[in-house]
Amino acid sequence: MQHLVRILIAAAALALLASCAATGENTGQEQTATGVPDATAQPGVTGQSEQEVYSYPYGQAPSLDTYDTFDTSGGGATTAYAGGQPDQAVAGTSGGVASADRIVYFSYDSTNIVPESRTIIENNARSLTKNPQIITQLEGHTDERGSREYNIALGERRANAVRQTMIAMGVSPQQIRVVSFGEERPAAAGHDERSYALNRRVEIIY
Amino acid sequence: MKVIKRITWLAVLLASVFSLATAYAQINLDITKGVGGNGIPIAVMPFEGRAPENIASIVAADLKGTGKFAPQPSTSRADYAVVGQAAPGGSRGYIVRFQLTGAQGGQLLNLSFDVPTNQLRAVAHRISDLIYEKLTNEKGLAGTRIAYVALGRGAYYLVVSDADGQNPQVILRSRQPIMSPAWSPDGSRLAYVSFEGRRAQIIVQDVYTGARRSVSAAPGINGAPSWSPDGRRLVFTLSQDGNPEIYALDLGSQYPVRLTSSSSIDTEAVWLPDGSIVFTSDRGGSPQLYRIGPGGGSPQRLTFQGSYNARPTVSPDGRYIAMVHQRGGRFYIAVLDLKTRQFRVLTSGGLDESPSFAPDGKTIIYSNGRGVATVSVDGGASREIALRGNARDAAWAPYGR
Numbered sequence: 001m002q003h004l005v006r007i008l009i010a011a012a013a014l015a016l017l018a019s020c021a022a023t024g025e026n027t028g029q030e031q032t033a034t035g036v037p038d039a040t041a042q043p044g045v046t047g048q049s050e051q052e053v054y055s056y057p058y059g060q061a062p063s064l065d066t067y068d069t070f071d072t073s074g075g076g077a078t079t080a081y082a083g084g085q086p087d088q089a090v091a092g093t094s095g096g097v098a099s100a101d102r103i104v105y106f107s108y109d110s111t112n113i114v115p116e117s118r119t120i121i122e123n124n125a126r127s128l129t130k131n132p133q134i135i136t137q138l139e140g141h142t143d144e145r146g147s148r149e150y151n152i153a154l155g156e157r158r159a160n161a162v163r164q165t166m167i168a169m170g171v172s173p174q175q176i177r178v179v180s181f182g183e184e185r186p187a188a189a190g191h192d193e194r195s196y197a198l199n200r201r202v203e204i205i206y
Numbered sequence: 207m208k209v210i211k212r213i214t215w216l217a218v219l220l221a222s223v224f225s226l227a228t229a230y231a232q233i234n235l236d237i238t239k240g241v242g243g244n245g246i247p248i249a250v251m252p253f254e255g256r257a258p259e260n261i262a263s264i265v266a267a268d269l270k271g272t273g274k275f276a277p278q279p280s281t282s283r284a285d286y287a288v289v290g291q292a293a294p295g296g297s298r299g300y301i302v303r304f305q306l307t308g309a310q311g312g313q314l315l316n317l318s319f320d321v322p323t324n325q326l327r328a329v330a331h332r333i334s335d336l337i338y339e340k341l342t343n344e345k346g347l348a349g350t351r352i353a354y355v356a357l358g359r360g361a362y363y364l365v366v367s368d369a370d371g372q373n374p375q376v377i378l379r380s381r382q383p384i385m386s387p388a389w390s391p392d393g394s395r396l397a398y399v400s401f402e403g404r405r406a407q408i409i410v411q412d413v414y415t416g417a418r419r420s421v422s423a424a425p426g427i428n429g430a431p432s433w434s435p436d437g438r439r440l441v442f443t444l445s446q447d448g449n450p451e452i453y454a455l456d457l458g459s460q461y462p463v464r465l466t467s468s469s470s471i472d473t474e475a476v477w478l479p480d481g482s483i484v485f486t487s488d489r490g491g492s493p494q495l496y497r498i499g500p501g502g503g504s505p506q507r508l509t510f511q512g513s514y515n516a517r518p519t520v521s522p523d524g525r526y527i528a529m530v531h532q533r534g535g536r537f538y539i540a541v542l543d544l545k546t547r548q549f550r551v552l553t554s555g556g557l558d559e560s561p562s563f564a565p566d567g568k569t570i571i572y573s574n575g576r577g578v579a580t581v582s583v584d585g586g587a588s589r590e591i592a593l594r595g596n597a598r599d600a601a602w603a604p605y606g607r
Contacts, residue, residue, distance in 0.1 A: 053380045053402045057416040061375035064365050069358045069595030137404070144575070146537060147517035147530045147559055148599065149386060149430040149443070150486055150493055152406075153450045153471040156427055178426060179405050184383035191557070191575065 098203035104162055106200040108143070111154075111161040121162060124204050125169035132172060137205045138162050140180040141187070143196035148182055155180035162202045245276040246341065249284035255293030257300060259326040261333070262290070267370065268334035268348040273586055275338075285309050288337065296320035302329050306337055314340055327373060347564055351603040352571060353377075353387040353396055354578060356595030363595060364398060366413065369564075369602075371578075371591040377413060386430055387601045390437045396601075397421070397431035397440055408442055410457070421455060422462065432476045441465070441483060443473040452485050452498075465502035474517050479524040484508065486516040495529060495542075509542060511549050517560060521567040522604075526583055528552070528561040528570050539572050541583055552581045553588055564602040573598040 056062060102124065104117040113121065128134055140159030142151040159178040167173055188195035250266040265288060266277035278284045290304030299322045306315035315336060319329050328349065335346030347369050356363040356374075364378035364387060378384060382401035389396060397410050407423035408431050422428045426445035433440060438457055443450045452475045453462035466472040468489045475485035481500040486493050489505075492513040496505035509515040514532035521527075524544070531540035536555040542548075557575030564571065568583050571591075578600045581588040591597075 053378070053382075053400070055378045055411060055416040055418050056376060058366050058375055058377055058413045061366075061377050061416075064356055064363060064367075064374035064376050064594055067358050067361065067363065067376065067379075067595075069356055069363075144557065146514065146532065147474065147486070147493075149474045150471070150516045152385075152427055152429050153443070153445075153473050156445055156450070157471075179401075180427060181383060181401065182385075184385060184401070 098205060102204040104158075104202045104204070105197065106158055106202075108196070108200065109154075110200075111157045113161055113165055118165070120204075121165050122169060125166045125171050128166065128171045128175050129169070132175065134206060135175055135177060137177045137179060139185075139203045139205055140178070140182075141185060141199055141201050141203070142183050143199045144183045144186065144191070145196070148184070151182035152180045153182075155182045158200075158202050162204070245270075245272075245274050246286070247276050247278050247284045248286040248288065248337075248341075249278045249281040250288045251281070251290075253290040253292045253302075253304075255291045257292035257302070257326055258323060259292075259330060261292050261302065261326065261330040262288070264327060264330035264370075265334045265337070268331060268346075269337065271348075271370065271589065272338060272346065273582070273589075274342060286314075286337075286341065288333075290333075292326065298322045298325075300326060302326070302333075304333050306340060327368070331368060331370075345566055345605065347566055347569060347602075350565060350605060351393075352578075352591075352600050353389065353603065354593065354597045354600035355384050355387065356593070356597050358595055364396070364411075365593075365595075365597075366396075366603075367593070371593045374593070377416065378411065378418075385599060387599060388431050388433060389601055389603045390433050391435060391604055392437055393604045393606045395437075397433065397442075399429050399431065408440070410440075421457065427473075430474045434477050435479050435481070441475040441477060443475070452483065465498060466505070476518050476520050478520050479522070484518045484520065484527060486518065495527065508544075509549070511540070515540070519561045519563050519570070521563045521583070522565055523567050526563070526567070528563060528572075528583070530559050530561065539570060539581060541570070550585060552583070552585050553579075560599050562601045565605045569602075571600045571602050573600065 101120055104113065104120055128136060138159040140155030142155045156178060159180055163176050163178055166176060186199045187201065188198040248269060250262050253261045269275035270277050281287045286309065287307050288304060290302065292300060292302045295301040298320050301318060301320055303318040305313060307313050317336065321329050331348040334348035338346035350369045351366055352369055353364065353366050356365050360381060362380050362382065362384045363376045364384050365374045366377055367374040380400060380402055382404060385399040387396050387398040394414060395410055395412055397408060399406055400409050406428040407420050408428045409418050410421050411418045421440065422442060422444065424444045424446040427443055427450055429443040431440050431442040439454055440457065441452055441454050444453050444462065449469060450471050450473045451464055452466040452472050453464050455462040465483065468487065470487055470489040472485055472487045475483050477483055482497055484495055484497050487496050487505065490507065493516045495508040495515050495518050497508055498505050512531060512533045515529050517530045518527050526541050526543055528539055528541045531538045531551060537558050538551045538555040539553045539558045539561045540549060540551045559573050561570050561572040569580055570583060571578060571580050577590055578593055578597045579588050579590045
């Protein structure tokens, strides 16, 4: 791929100050006269040690047919999912990164933190106050119903609800980052109430 | 002998029933001609010559897809006929010719193209649009493109394909989600949300070079980009001040200007041709659409039907706003006519979302949870586009390139 514009992002673990490497064979990126930085990566969090983004010029870009796409339902020539745990192997699901003691679940259309979740938040808040050098990323998620971008906003509301609770428990705001994935990274791929309940969540990531 | 007599009778009876049915079909055809139903009968004959693409079948599929034509295998029942040739030759690889004739034999179009092999499909779409424009006096969509997000194992793809879903090219591949592609008015750039680095940022990518530029990477949400009609500014959503607000960014500048101010969610802004901006806000307690002037100001509420209207998309002439509408727990695509204030639900509902107007101002593409479909603004039948990879978040490119 001669014209491949390749951006290799090696995201460092944990520390916010860690710098990231944005390298490539040929970035081909616009020199921005305005000083707005090119696409760069932020430090990631544990478990996401390396991320890759590739862009291609239209006209010379690879066909989607050359990739192993994931199709949960019909609609034309599709590649059926062949074995393995779909929830773990497919982009768009979080792959069960966070363990149960780091997930806060929510009711439909709600940002209320139920008593059971309070214990989970408390335990995490305790380790954060004990280790002020540690940064956590609170990742808000919704189920798939409704508008995608509006769900980004709802997911952030959930993450902020956990953030506020942590701050009330004594965690420094500087230790908390918030990001919402909306419905883009479901934990369960189904289109039923059970999956929806698993997807309405905030993951506490270190 | 008796048996034979009976069979003859039956045959006569059957024949009369068939001819009656045919006559009925003929009448029915005349009535529904051009307004949904069966459409205008047009014979698209196989193109002569050896070409690696079946041009006639692409043209027939395009015309059928408009809902206004009923392609026929022979000229006997057709009002119009398309005949053509596609053979090696010319300076670029292939010469493609076609003629459109009326039932009375009059020639309506007679054109030829000199193209390389990889443009045969594009030429077929061009022929479809030329025929469509000649017979309906409206611009066709066959030669336009769509962008959408597809899902793979361990990857998200930003894809640009022909309007019929063919020729799907991956212009971006990422391990993290990609969202909300939006075409610049000249069709040369796409703005979208990327979660590379596990955080949200808004990227503008040049479609034809692949060059990317991050135009916003503020803390929190960087979402829902939309272009100004002149292509020089973007509106998008940032939550850097604590909750989602609408911002406008001059692409020649570094600093976005905030246009809204409320403690609620303000997001999904789109520009109208007159410079005003429509967006989703739950400032009234439920998500509804509001409108502000080019520089912000006091929002005017536009939707009052039900408790959920979000994700507006505006027709190029500014007359219609399509949106996601919820009632009874199901999500639909609905449209508001800004001229008559009429509100209409267009789809049968379920998980419908992410509507985007085609440049003809009449067709809307949207996701339905299974894939991507189109529906017409006057409530015509919904039609699924065959796309791989759980396609979603489709955006229809403007006319042109």
